[in-house]
Amino acid sequence: MSAVSFAILAIAAVAVAGLMFGGIKVRGVSLGTAGVLLAGLIAGDLIGRAGGSVDSDMLSFAKEFGLLLFVFTTGIELGPGILRLLARRGASLNLMATGIVVLGLGSAMLAAWLLGLTPPAAAGLFCGATTNTPALAAAEQALSWRRSSESRENGVTGDAPAPTNDLRGGDSQDAAAVPSESHDRITDLTATYAVTYPGGVAGIILAMLLLRRLFRIDVATEARLLREQEAAEHEALERRCLLIDNRHLNGLPFGRLAGVEETGIRISRILRSDSNDVVAANDRTVLHPGDVIQVVGTRESLDRIEPSIGPKSDIDLTQRTGNVRVSRVFVTRSEILNRSLAELALDQLFGTTVTRIERAGIEMPARGATQLHFGDVVHVVGDPAAVEQTAALLGNSARSLQQTPFVPMFIGITAGILLGTIGIPVPGLATPVRFGLAGGPLLAGIAFGLVGSIGRLVWYIPSSANHALRQLGMILFLAAAGLGAGRTFLALAFSLEGAGWIVAGLLTTLLPLLIVGIVARVWAGQNYCILCGAMAGSMTDPPALSFAQSLTESESCSKAYAAVYPLTMLLRIVAAQLLVLLG
Incomplete structure (x- = not known):
């Protein structure tokens, strides 16, 4: 051998x-x-x-x-x-x-x-x-x-030659x-x-x-x-439904609200005052008094922005009917890696919004400046067709995650x-x-x-x-x-x-x-x-x-x-x- x-x-x-x-x-x-x-x-x-x-x-x-x-x-x-x-x-x-x-x-x-x-x-x-x-x-x-x-x-x-020495200190x-x-x-x-x-x-x-x-x-x-x-050191994200009662917000897109980008709060759904159906919302969604919106963020950030929008609503938009879909999408496409959500402009392309990101087992707010990494899991909200288009753009390939x-x-x-x-x-x-x-x-x-x-x-x-x-x-x-x-x-x-x-x-x-x-x-x-x-x-x-x-x-x-x-x-x-x- x-x-x-x-x-x-x-x-x-x-x-x-x-x-x-x-x-x-x-x-x-x-x-x-x-x-x-x-x-x-x-x-x-x-x-x-x-x-x-x-x-x-x-x-x-x-x-x-x-x-x-x-x-x-x-x-x-x-x-x-x-x-x-x-x-x-x-x-x-x-x-x-x-x-x-x-x-x-x-x-x-x-x-x-x-x-x-x-x-x-x-x-x-x-x-x-x-x-x-x-x-x-x-x-x-x-x-x-x-x-x-x-x-x-x-x-x-x-x-010159020399005598040998052992492991102990000697003469x-x-x-x-x-x-x-x-x-x-x-x-x-x-x-x-x-x-x-x-x-x-x-x-x-x-x-x-x-x-x-x-x-x-x-x-x-x-x-x-x-x-x-x-988990206690990392504040979890939560949903909250708010009733818009601030007349100064009439006609203002959600993304232009003060503190939205800084706190990482995202809007996912809206129920218009004159409608019974919930629709998907994003930063470009225009607000009106009487509307009910669902926002996602940390408890601290939601408490901070709530006074400028309006009080909590008893209506749970996730339980109301509407053409809204939520999907967990895997980021696997190399072309979009290290690009920020603001650069991708998903709200402009497809009318969808990313409400949160999971990375290395940690859930984090989806700020506009947040860059996407391979293997990130993003929560996408929008109408079914738009969510499918967003998933295709981001990759969402289970095969790639196993290679x-x-x-x-x-x-x-x-x-x-x-x-x-x-x-x-x-x-x-x-x-x-x-x-x-x-x-x-x-x-x-x-x-x-x-x-x-x-x-x-x-x-x-x-x-x-x-x-x-x-x-x-x-x-x-x-x-x-x-x-x-x-x-x-x-x-x-x-x-x-x-x-x-x-x-x-x-x-x-x-x-x-x-x-x-x-x-x-x-x-x-x-x-x-x-x-x-x-x-x-x-x-x-x-x-x-x-x-x-x-x-x-x-x-x-x-x-x-x-x-x-x-x-x-x-x-x-x-x-x-x-x-x-x-x-």
């Missing part, structure tokens, strides 16, 4: 075994896709003991491509609602994440002092315990810069030992990272479960309370990869900060999901396809990570020194999460779903996010994760380099 075929077989077998194991529930809790990591560790060790190996290039590709799929599709889904979350909870969530990073740095420094680890080994422990590969790369770069600096200071070219070496010592430091860094990384993933999940048990949290109740809280446009998707992935390679200079650090494959595609996905479309390029992935791609990406990542680390991890795990690293790494993971989680829950009353997402984001750990999503079945986890990710990534990269440079 070829190396490629064996690698694919190993990943598939690990995925099957891990998902089956992860599906087993103990007291209502299961590991879900995280079970794939455990299966991969065991399989990697067994393959190594049998004298075999899995092609490292194939594992690297599967791991990185899986990670990229997961974070990019997560970003696409988060894009439309991320600004709203940042405005409401961004400050508090990032304060939590900063506390977790600072406490984690302190825990790693304490563990290094107790175990007598070298600064590079301490940095490796910090990166592994917090599951942050970009921080590891940054630490390696900082170590290379430190080696060059020490060589220049001691006048060493790097050709000082002479100047000629700098190059070889630096090689040993790289080994220190990568070894402690490899040993503590699996425990870091497990530690985040364990912290979530411990907090759930400590506060006896019912996850379904927490998710329901969060939905109710979000994934792959060209924009791969453009977004390419942009994310390039974004991850861009160095961000940080004063005081020798090497620039980079977000890498874990951060670049996530930020690109959020940006493209927020924009929605550019010309005929549409960044939209159906919900079912998005979920499938995320799951596939995470399974590939965990299977490859487990197979790659299995033999090293289990061999060191049963040694005295390796066990010490694992325990230290697990405590570096657990203590900050539990301390901040308890404080956030007790003093701030933070919702458990939001808390889990912020904890996963503070560790920049996609597997933990996947577990949190399966545990809570709430997309709020992903939103909290994305809200803290950029700042957390920056802080962890800086912290890892500080451990190396200041040690």
Whole structure:
């Protein structure tokens, strides 16, 4: 069997075994896709003991491509609602994440002092315990810069031999030992990272479960309370029938009323004073005293405009006969994307009006300046023929909503990869900060999901396809990570020194999460779903996010994760380099 075929077989077998194991529930809790990591560790060790190996290039590709799929599709889904979350909870969530990073740095420094680890080994422990590969790369770069600096200071070219060094701080070496010592430091860094990384993933999940048990949290109740809280923060739209008694409105089109565009109020029906039939209305509809109109808006906006029109009417226009149809229409036609309702002028073209818009599960007023995005659901009111014409203009194609446009998707992935390679200079650090494959595609996905479309390029992935791609990406990542680390991890795990690293790494993971989680829950009353997402984001750990999503079945986890990710990534990269440079 070829190396490629064996690698694919190993990943598939690990995925099957891990998902089956992860599906087993103990007291209502299961590991879900995280079970794939455990299966991969065991399989990697067994393959190594049998004298075999899995092609490292194939594992690297599967791991990185899986990670990229997961974070990019997560970003696409988060894009439309991320600004709203940042405005409401961004400050508090990032304060939590900063506390977790600072406490984690302190825990790693304490563990290094107790175990007598070298600064590079301490940095490796910090990166592994917090599951942050970009921080590891940054630490390696900082170590290379430190080696060059020490060589220049001691006048060493790097050709002289040097004795080897272990993971503990030891006797000082002479100047000629700098190059070889630096090689040993790289080994220190990568070894402690490899040993503590699996425990870091497990530690985040364990912290979530411990907090759930400590506060006896019912996850379904927490998710329901969060939905109710979000609904209360976003004022719902309602209908109201008003009797026109202001004679100054006689002969005035509804769209010219003061405050209509500002408040987003829309008129949908009108009953003339001299008629028994209700007809459709729009901004061009001329008003007369004695008419009854039905308007749509938030309660606050309706209360504001009611005194200038007239009192509430006992007549419910939705229950009266008339040639009026209401239809929910999907926006799927690329030619009208990012065009505003005012530009489309549906009232002039067809005599219809859009009364409200649903986007990313949120209902919003249909202002003239509101631009339409792919997948928006607009409520169109008019006579039946006009509504059909409006639906044709907007697209309303159920088939388009089930298709994934792959060209924009791969453009977004390419942009994310390039974004991850861009160095961000940080004063005081020798090497620039980079977000890498874990951060670049996530930020690109959020940006493209927020924009929605550019010309005929549409960044939209159906919900079912998005979920499938995320799951596939995470399974590939965990299977490859487990197979790659299995033999090293289990061999060191049963040694005295390796066990010490694992325990230290697990405590570096657990203590900050539990301390901040308890404080956030007790003093701030933070919702458990939001808390889990912020904890996963503070560790920049996609597997933990996947577990949190399966545990809570709430997309709020992903939103909290994305809200803290950029700042957390920056802080962890800086912290890892500080451990190396200041040690």
